[in-house]
Amino acid sequence: MNIKRFKTIVFASAVAVAAPGTAVAAVQAAPAPLAPVQVVSLPTAGSVAAIYNQYKMKPIWFRNGAPTVAATQLIQILNRSPLDGLGSGPQLATQIQTAMQSAAGNPAGVEAAEHLMSSAWVLYVQTIKRPTNGMIYAYDVLKPQGTRTDQILLGAAAAPSLEAHVSSIAAINPIYSGIRDAAWAEMQATGSTVPDPRVLANLDRVRSVPGKGRFILVDSASQRMFMYENGVPIDSMKVIVGMPTMPTPLIASVMYYVTFNPQWNAPLHLVKGAIADKTLKGGKKYFDSMGYEVMADWTAASATLPYESVDWKAVSQGKVTPRIRQKPGPKNFMGLYKFTFPNSQDIYLHDTSAPEKFKESMRAVSNGCVRVEDAQRFARWLLNREPVSPGTDPEMPVQMPAGVPIFLTYITAQPSSGTIAYAKDVYGWDKPGAQIASSYVSPVAAAR
DSSP: OOHHHHHHHHHHTTSOSOOHHHHHHHHHHOOSOOOOOOOOOOTTHHHHHHHHHHHTOOOSSEETTEEOHHHHHHHHHHHHGGGGTOTTHHHHHHHHHHHHHHHTTOHHHHHHHHHHHHHHHHHHHHHHTSOOTTOEESSGGGSOOOOSHHHHHHHHHHOSOHHHHHHHHHHOOHHHHHHHHHHHHHHHHHTOOSOOHHHHHHHHHHTTSOSSSSEEEEETTTTEEEEEETTEEEEEEEEEEEOTTSOOOOEEEEEEEEEESOOEEOOHHHIIIIIHHHHHHHHHHHHHHTTEEEESSSSTTOOEEOGGGOOHHHHHTTSOOOEEEEOSSTTOTTTTEEEOOOOTTOOOEEOOSOGGGGGSSOOEEESSSEEESOHHHHHHHHHTSOOOOSOSSSSEEEEEEEEEEEEEEOOOEEEETTEEEEOOOTTOTTSTTHHHHHOOOOTTTSOO
16 A cells, blocks of 8 residues: 555545535424334433433423434444444344334434433444454553543534534544545445455454554554544555465554664574574684574573584474674674564564665565665654664664554555455455454564
């Protein structure tokens, strides 16, 4: 997904959910009763009734006994809500329409319809604010927030414009809205009532992306990284991500430091493979020329061991697995910069000493971590100044002016002229149930 495509999604999200005036008139003027429908039991009804009673709340969805514009918005939102994961939404929309007709000139009917609409709204908000399936959240605050019944209802009641509030909550974020709006238009054009499972998988993966602010978005499907300001992508670059057998997992975290002069811990499969083979051919001269060191263990304060302490034939045969670390320098596979962020899989972003790899169209070739095309430009954006190393020591962290949230996701569905175009599903995560099983990368195997 390129920068132009992301900007298209951002600006497309400004389109309103409904044409309010016409829709309200249609609801108010509808003379014929709707056909009976199956009543959907709402698990939120009890908590909604308790909040109305506790706070002596006045009607939110009605004004002077008549439904508001927001009431019509809610019906339209519920009709498309199977895309959001609320399969009963269309039935709820029909129930609400019937209740609105019964409420005309009937205070008891208004109260019943009001509670039904609030119960449906709470259920909808709780549905769209569920955490992304399989995503690793370094901090709970990065999960979608505001799912308590009191938060949802009191927020709606206090909103200066209920219509604007409903539209804002339902939008979630521009990427989500762009995909959902295109999928909904496609469903209406084809008469389909069942969402494409690939759309549902993509919407779930982008659910946790912010709708505003400054953040980083890494999309493993398009193998690009986007830097956002005020919720809009202002720059992007190519990235190299995990190969299908070692996919880059879904992660939400916060980046606080840029690390200069990084060291590289070689993954074990490379130690017994390419490194052992080249060392057997080139000996100590090759080993030293690459800046490699033999480490005694995997601790941060590990001692170094003599080159001669390793039986490289045994290493190549998989009989011994020493820890090999590469010192900072021009040949270091980490390049000049490392960009870490808390996560359980030891995944991070970093520079590279092999920039020619970015010329390839298929860049899902790493062992899980993410190599960035222009690490210096990225470091400059993070630090808000020219990135200059504070010294020559290895692993020198420099704190950023403020933490920047980072989201690693996987977007294969792209809006295209009112329809959805699908990128290649490199990881196979668009298949139902595939994502959780594929989202694990072991700390030892993670690329450095």
